[in-house]
Amino acid sequence: MKKQxxxxxxxxxxxxxxxxxxxxxxxxxxxxxxxFDQVFGALRAGKxxxxxxxMENTLAGSVHENYDHLLNFDVRIAAETNVRIVHNLIAPxxxxxxxxxxxxxxxxxxxxxxxxxxxxxxxxxxSFYDTAGAVKMVMEERNSDAAAIASRVAASIYGAKILRRSxxxxxxxxxxxxxxxxxxxxxxxTTHARQWKTSLVFTTRNVPGxxxxxxxxxxxxxxxxxxxxxxxxxGKPWEYLxxxxxxxxxxxxxxxxxxxxxxxxxxxxxxxxxxxxxx
Amino acid sequence: MKKQxxxxxxxxxxxxxxxxxxxxxxxxxxxxxxxFDQVFGALRAGKxxxxxxxMENTLAGSVHENYDHLLNFDVRIAAETNVRIVHNLIAPxxxxxxxxxxxxxxxxxxxxxxxxxxxxxxxxxxSFYDTAGAVKMVMEERNSDAAAIASRVAASIYGAKILRRSxxxxxxxxxxxxxxxxxxxxxxxTTHARQWKTSLVFTTRNVPGxxxxxxxxxxxxxxxxxxxxxxxxxGKPWEYLxxxxxxxxxxxxxxxxxxxxxxxxxxxxxxxxxxxxxx
Numbered sequence: 001m002k003k004q005x006x007x008x009x010x011x012x013x014x015x016x017x018x019x020x021x022x023x024x025x026x027x028x029x030x031x032x033x034x035x036f037d038q039v040f041g042a043l044r045a046g047k048x049x050x051x052x053x054x055m056e057n058t059l060a061g062s063v064h065e066n067y068d069h070l071l072n073f074d075v076r077i078a079a080e081t082n083v084r085i086v087h088n089l090i091a092p093x094x095x096x097x098x099x100x101x102x103x104x105x106x107x108x109x110x111x112x113x114x115x116x117x118x119x120x121x122x123x124x125x126x127s128f129y130d131t132a133g134a135v136k137m138v139m140e141e142r143n144s145d146a147a148a149i150a151s152r153v154a155a156s157i158y159g160a161k162i163l164r165r166s167x168x169x170x171x172x173x174x175x176x177x178x179x180x181x182x183x184x185x186x187x188x189x190t191t192h193a194r195q196w197k198t199s200l201v202f203t204t205r206n207v208p209g210x211x212x213x214x215x216x217x218x219x220x221x222x223x224x225x226x227x228x229x230x231x232x233x234x235g236k237p238w239e240y241l242x243x244x245x246x247x248x249x250x251x252x253x254x255x256x257x258x259x260x261x262x263x264x265x266x267x268x269x270x271x272x273x274x275x276x277x278x279x
Numbered sequence: 280m281k282k283q284x285x286x287x288x289x290x291x292x293x294x295x296x297x298x299x300x301x302x303x304x305x306x307x308x309x310x311x312x313x314x315f316d317q318v319f320g321a322l323r324a325g326k327x328x329x330x331x332x333x334m335e336n337t338l339a340g341s342v343h344e345n346y347d348h349l350l351n352f353d354v355r356i357a358a359e360t361n362v363r364i365v366h367n368l369i370a371p372x373x374x375x376x377x378x379x380x381x382x383x384x385x386x387x388x389x390x391x392x393x394x395x396x397x398x399x400x401x402x403x404x405x406s407f408y409d410t411a412g413a414v415k416m417v418m419e420e421r422n423s424d425a426a427a428i429a430s431r432v433a434a435s436i437y438g439a440k441i442l443r444r445s446x447x448x449x450x451x452x453x454x455x456x457x458x459x460x461x462x463x464x465x466x467x468x469t470t471h472a473r474q475w476k477t478s479l480v481f482t483t484r485n486v487p488g489x490x491x492x493x494x495x496x497x498x499x500x501x502x503x504x505x506x507x508x509x510x511x512x513x514g515k516p517w518e519y520l521x522x523x524x525x526x527x528x529x530x531x532x533x534x535x536x537x538x539x540x541x542x543x544x545x546x547x548x549x550x551x552x553x554x555x556x557x558x
Contacts, residue, residue, distance in 0.1 A: 057511070058516040058517065060343075061510055127406055172513070172514050172515070172516050174516050176517075208498075208501055208502075208504075209501065209503070212491075212497075212504075215490065216491065218491070219488040219491035222487055223487075224488070225487075226517065227517075227519070228490065228519075230506065230507055230508060230509075231340055232336070232337050232338060232339075232340050234449065234451070235451050236451070237337040238455075238505065
């Protein structure tokens with residue numbers, strides 16, 4: 001059987017690789033890209049079969065760029081998973097903790113270790129495009145004063161050493177990932193999941209109470225919202241797209257009625273997928 | 280009369296300085312800080328009188344960090360303004376367009392000039408903490424292959440040359456700024472504005488329909504929402520704070536009733552300020 005090709009953003013060892021393992025097991029071939037739009041582009045072009053994409057973090061919030069891509073590339077959500085984020089201070093073998101002056105990582109990771117940096121004011125934070133990529137880079141450069149912040153797996157892949165474990169400020173640190181297919185290739189839904197979620201995006205006319213009326217389509221049928229997110233509408237300053245997640249499956253009769261009602265009051269509506277709720 | 284001290288993030292010449300001019304005229308003394316939390320910290324400590332802070336951009340969306348700071352530092356919104364964002368390619372005098380290989384700017388600015396970079400593939404995008412700071416840096420370093428993307432004012436302040444004007448992809452590019460005071464120092468509201476806005480933040484219990492009930496407090500009184508934004512709640516994964524802007528003034532009887540009703544259904548509610556609507 002041909003291995004499924006799964007695109008991720010970031011070098012091997014990024015948290016996206018752990019998400020791909022949770023979603024697809026060890027059978028998928030993980031293919032790294034530098035930017036998110038490149039992953040979505042490769043999916044559209046058929047160069048990969050699926051994409052594993054971070055959507056929100058419990059501390060940093062949504063990855064807004066990816067919400068925009070969900071709409072602009074014609075994808076469908078097939079699954080979600082949550083990855084616990086543990087940040088480690090990682091350096092090439094031989095580098096001593098007390099010599100470290102520069103610490104490279106993704107800005108979100110650097111911002112999640114503020115207490116560590118407050119305790120070690122000699123260490124300068126340097127933004128890098130990716131956590132695992134920062135480990136790869138410090139291993140290549142081999143400066144005696146440079147370290148990276150990344151996952152345990154990244155340290156192991158690149159043969160680097162963990163100098164301090166779990167330096168993140170807050171242990172309630174999870175990132176939610178989606179498994180995405182091209183819309184036409186999305187697999188049929190199985191019926192094994194206990195609970196389902198549906199994600200959709202809509203716009204409303206810019207009139208008083210428009211969002212309230214849109215949400216009433218769900219609330220009047222006891223459909224439970226789990227997230228609402230607004231994004232600016234291009235070309236229409238101060239108007240917004242709304243991304244909504246709720247509990248329930250697209251083909252549940254109650255949800256079907258809610259979606260029909262929502263379609264009446266929305267200017268634009270697209271269902272992005274129904275998928276089993278992550279743990 | 281003592282000049283009002285206004286804190287901004289970014290070097291002099293940043294778009295925040297233009298916002299400060301729109302909000303305070305030319306009389307205020309603008310004091311630059313490197314990070315947003317430093318501006319808020321200086322306001323709390325009384326080292327500055329007001330802060331001028333970007334909250335959202337019509338293309339990039341909200342500056343989420345600052346929504347968190349609105350709540351964590353005890354501030355009040357006294358005014359808003361919108362600044363039209365024009366990006367220019369800026370280099371030290373003598374640098375030739377065809378020699379440019381590295382272009383430094385804030386990641387948001389770099390991402391707003393994607394068509395320019397697609398036409399000039401030899402130019403590498405390099406992230407810098409600030410647009411105006413990138414101009415200052417290329418003027419100090421004086422490399423013959425480096426340029427920055429920033430405002431016209433930044434070029435003029437640092438004596439740099441504009442090589443290409445208005446290279447942003449989309450002209451509908453505005454950033455919305457707040458003028459912030461310490462809560463106890465916020466000025467009394469004048470009554471001259473034609474239209475007012477109020478900003479508030481609330482949480483709901485995590486039960487079906489909770490957000491719908493909260494919004495009904497506004498919708499049932501024809502209070503017109505202009506923005507809703509969710510932010511993750513620290514320590515409670517997958518629960519959210521909601522930031523809402525609506526048209527109307529806190530002491531308008533209709534708004535007072537809506538706020539009373541909202542307080543009944545919300546777990547937590549704080550009004551962040553009422554202020555004249557920006558043009």
